[in-house]
Amino acid sequence: MNIGVGEALLIALCGFVTVFLLLIFLIVVIKIISAVVRTLPAISAFINRMFHKGGDKSAAPADQAPAAPAKEEEKPSKPWDGKLQLIDVDEETAACIMAIISDETDIPLDELQFRRIQAL
Missing domain, CATH: 1.20.5 (Single alpha-helices involved in coiled-coils or other helix-helix interfaces)
Incomplete structure (x- = not known):
């Protein structure tokens, strides 16, 4: 054909x-x-x-224990002075966290303000 x-x-x-x-x-x-x-x-x-x-x-089961009160966050005694506060976190880990947040949110790192990074 x-x-x-x-x-x-x-x-x-x-x-x-x-x-x-x-x-x-x-x-x-x-x-x-x-x-x-x-x-x-x-x-x-x-x-x-x-x-x-x-x-x-009132619909909650009676045998359920009451919820524990929420733990109050530590409040700084003075206003934020512009410095990053690291609590139980080394500088390298904090830098990685800041870079990941900047990348995921598509916000340049110089436009973000980190006040405190704390290990949970």
Whole structure:
């Protein structure tokens, strides 16, 4: 079976169109999946706030021990003097933490203000 040049070009064009349509379809699917994954933490936090924040306290089981009072954070006795306070953290670890935060938030390091880094 011999095909002419015109038919060969038409078949090639159909192949190119098919490939590009599938690539566009994959781009759309990836964008949708990434949007869903990006919103999952927000959705999860919203659901947790909705069910746990204003929940009925009388519905709690009687055998459950009362929650311990929240530990008060240490408040500095004087206003912040612009120096970074490291608590149980060495300088190398603090530098890594600051670099990671800068990278994840896409905020330049010179625009961030770190007041205190404390090991938990």
